[in-house]
Amino acid sequence: MPDISLTTVVLLCLAALAAGWxxxxxxxxxxxxxxxxxxxxxxxTPAAHALGTNKAVAIVGTTGAAVTYAxxxxxxxxxxxxxxxxxxxxxxxxAFFAAGMSTEVLKPVIMVVLLVVAAFVILRPxxxxxxxxxxxxxxxxxxAIGLAGVGxxxxxxxxxxxxxxxxxLALTALLHLDLVTAxxxxxxxNCCTNAGALATxxxxxxxxxxxxxxxxxxxxxxxxxxxxxxxxxxxGFVRVVLLTVVFALVANLAWEQWVA
Numbered sequence: 001m002p003d004i005s006l007t008t009v010v011l012l013c014l015a016a017l018a019a020g021w022x023x024x025x026x027x028x029x030x031x032x033x034x035x036x037x038x039x040x041x042x043x044x045t046p047a048a049h050a051l052g053t054n055k056a057v058a059i060v061g062t063t064g065a066a067v068t069y070a071x072x073x074x075x076x077x078x079x080x081x082x083x084x085x086x087x088x089x090x091x092x093x094x095a096f097f098a099a100g101m102s103t104e105v106l107k108p109v110i111m112v113v114l115l116v117v118a119a120f121v122i123l124r125p126x127x128x129x130x131x132x133x134x135x136x137x138x139x140x141x142x143x144a145i146g147l148a149g150v151g152x153x154x155x156x157x158x159x160x161x162x163x164x165x166x167x168x169l170a171l172t173a174l175l176h177l178d179l180v181t182a183x184x185x186x187x188x189x190n191c192c193t194n195a196g197a198l199a200t201x202x203x204x205x206x207x208x209x210x211x212x213x214x215x216x217x218x219x220x221x222x223x224x225x226x227x228x229x230x231x232x233x234x235x236g237f238v239r240v241v242l243l244t245v246v247f248a249l250v251a252n253l254a255w256e257q258w259v260a
Contacts, residue, residue: 007080008040009214014039016215020061020222024068025230026179026242027164027186029061030054031114033219041208049208051098051159052201053210056212059194061223062164063151066191068227069184079141079175080185085104086149091193094157095200111250113162120169121239136175144174148189156190157197164190179235187227 004012015036023029037050069075086200138143156163167186171177173235177185201207 024226090153
């Protein structure tokens with residue numbers, strides 16, 4: 001456990017709670033949680049330790065959200081697990097490359113990720129609001145395994161923030177799901193990507209386990225509550241939250257990058 005003040009620990013736990021809720025509804029909780037860790041950990045802490053601790057926290061909240069969704073949403077668990085296994089392999093590979101990444105590289109990458117997500121959602125106002133069209137074809141599933149599984153999985157291990165949001169967008173587009181079903185499916189896939197990346201970071205000794213365990217309790221509570229909220233409110237609500245989260249984070253990072 002690094003030398004962190006009680007105030008900072010409390011703020012990190014609150015960030016984990018909020019990130020769990022956001023991640024369960026639209027994905028992208030890491031866009032709040034990882035910057036919080038980067039700011040909260042003592043100066044000089046390697047970026048890999050922030051990434052590894054982020055994974056240890058996120059996997060708990062993601063699992064709680066996945067279980068909540070699976071009980072009530074029409075999720076094709078078999079397809080989700082197939083994509084998730086491909087994502088696990090991708091995230092493990094990405095985590096190996098992340099070990100040498102510096103903190104200064106992460107913030108611009110996150111900024112680009114957010115801008116791409118914002119542009120996509122704005123240009124597709126009806127995206128993910130229609131009900132699911134039916135069972136996915138073999139070709140659609142294979143494409144999802146390659147792009148949403150291996151591709152986004154690799155990104156998750158390499159950087160992480162925004163993975164859940166990318167999965168929701170990719171699964172909605174590739175498998176023609178509504179946003180709620182896509183969010184539910186994404187949670188199962190995201191459990192696998194988190195597991196692959198976490199295993200790699202743990203092997204490298206880049207996880208602050210005591211801090212992660214404390215934050216994980218709050219992340220789990222946020223994740224389960226967020227899943228219940230999304231199931232109750234529907235795809236329209238998920239879309240509004242998605243846009244709100246993306247714009248708020250873009251504004252915050254833009255301020256840090258060019259003004260502060």
